[in-house]
Amino acid sequence: MTGRVYLVGSGPGDPELLTVKAKRLIEEADVVLHDKLPGPALALVPDEKAEDVGKRAGGDRTSQQYTNDRLVELAEQGKTVVRLKGGDPFVFGRGGEEMEHLADHGVEFEYVPGVTAGVAGPGVAGIPVTHRDHNSSVSFVTGHEDPTKDESAVDWGALAATGGTIVVYMGVGRLPDYTRVLMEEGMDPETPVALVERATWPDQQVAVGTLDTIVEVRDEEGIEPPAITVIGPVAATRERVEAFLRTGGEPPTEGE
Template sequence: MKHIKFVGKVYLVGAGPGDPGLMTLKGKVLLEQAEVVIYDALVSPTILGMINPLAEKINAGKRRGRHSLEQIETTQLLIEKAKTHAVVVRLKGGDPFVFGRGGEELQDLMQAGVSVEVVPGVTSGIAAPAYAGIPVTHRDYSSSVTFVTGHEAAGKYRPEINWEAIAHGSETIVIYMGVHNLHNVIEELIAAGRDLETPVALIQWGTRPEQKELIGTLNNIVEKIEATGFEAPAIAVIGNVVNFRTNTNPVIME
């Protein structure tokens, strides 16, 4: 087998949920030093503005129904760029290892012989509720939280999420990428015995200036989505912690 020489290193960097103030210092320094940055769709324009102006910038963003690059193309591009550039940054929204396919990219890069380092980011499942005044755990409201994706990849390692186990096993449920499939998720949770009046908060564009929230219950949140035209990208928080916002009347970014 021909030995491939790589001159560079790939950094899997979490850009956080959107607010540039939540970008880690290490991530910012790498953007300033980068020769190539391959970035996702949900990375905010302000964070993209931190990138070295001389760097090559490539949009590999994936949004529902619209892919700039397929996953295999993105990984191959990272491998190719590492052959000729010293600092290659794969910039991913939130945290690379929380529903960000960072683990898949890390595995493929390591198998190809590329040196890789992971730089964690603030995940939207914690930050977006926090900016809406909702703690995902609180001694008076919830002592457990589950993070789960609202849609699943075809041909994945298991056929479906065990919503019954989640409904009974966690007081707070945070759903990523779940708006389009929320009606099915809610049906599963109700069928598993979750109370119809369980509070639900949807948080759109969490931590950004355009952040919006929609509050309801398992019984009426789908109707509210249809009535308001509420759209992705959004995080769903299900559980009594949502009541913390109402009961404390926090100062919310609007």
Template structure:
């Protein structure tokens, strides 16, 4: 690592959905040059192979209820390393600003006068469905796309999601990090007025060689998911565009 006296810079990098070939050229360059790399659980092994061999690597991944480091400590590490003069790559699955807490990290860095640059990544919200043959928008099926988290901050007390409003929308709904609360979210949509016959797809390990697609309806997907032992990471797609997976998903 470089021993320098000037303040370093932090890069908030999106790793994309998993397939290393979907990583941006800019992200790859920074990862090969960074002094310190903090990486999340969803960063694939293929992308880790691109890391600077001389860099200090820190696993800050969050897996279900097991967090390697609390978010406040991650924020402080980024600040401290930059103050010490290191260029830091903070790499996350998908895009850092799509349910990746990149905004919180950027705020903390700027509050401490640390230079920060965001390197966007392809979100699994669009990539995983695409690899499964599901276009999230389509002129005949869906003119809107709504992406929500299936795992809200438990400290908020009250959900910020209006499931009655979501149930009335005719477009596509994509739920990220929603496997653990699949039944709760499905029940909320049906209670809000969404038809139990609405098509649903769950894509596990999207864009990776072992990607798996499961389809059903709002009324059946919970039991199907249990039967197939679906696990995270997975993307849930709700809407008529799911019907296209049988056509566009064929190889």
């Protein structure tokens, strides 16, 4: 009897931001195929269930084809499988490819949404991706496109002209490239920019600069992947609220 696969988003990393359903499915699963990005949430996955199929830019990686085939193989063995991904499986997580592969092989699956880092990352840093005083749109783009493409599918010129917030996933390495293009396309060099590394993880870091200075700030602060880039006036809100911002952990004691 064929098993079932659950494409599960783990959220940005803090285990308390995992959905109730995701936690239950992890507990009930026979096998959990996980990425690197779930971070601290991986502590909820027993070692005997866990299979690491993660990827790291420029480092060790498991091919997507292997992951696709492994999901089918386990399901055909009658296993209940959780495919655990950081953030949301369908937001730059290749969940769509896995869904299609499962369907092509007659395997039942279910999608379980997760809190995407493009909203949660800025939010925990005191940066709302939308704010009625600053923007009427937000664009989510990847800074790590398919390397086999002849040219970028992201129209940075159009994004520069929108006047909205730009949120870039996996864009730390290419930060010099797209910030330069945005300025060349007419975006103000003084536009606020924030980098949020390992959002909601214990070692979260935030760095703030402008379109013109953020590459230097990145290098000075040592910001590394995984990180979210936020470009637009909303990035400046952090300075106003930072002193009052709680970023998780224990609730405040009486009188705090």
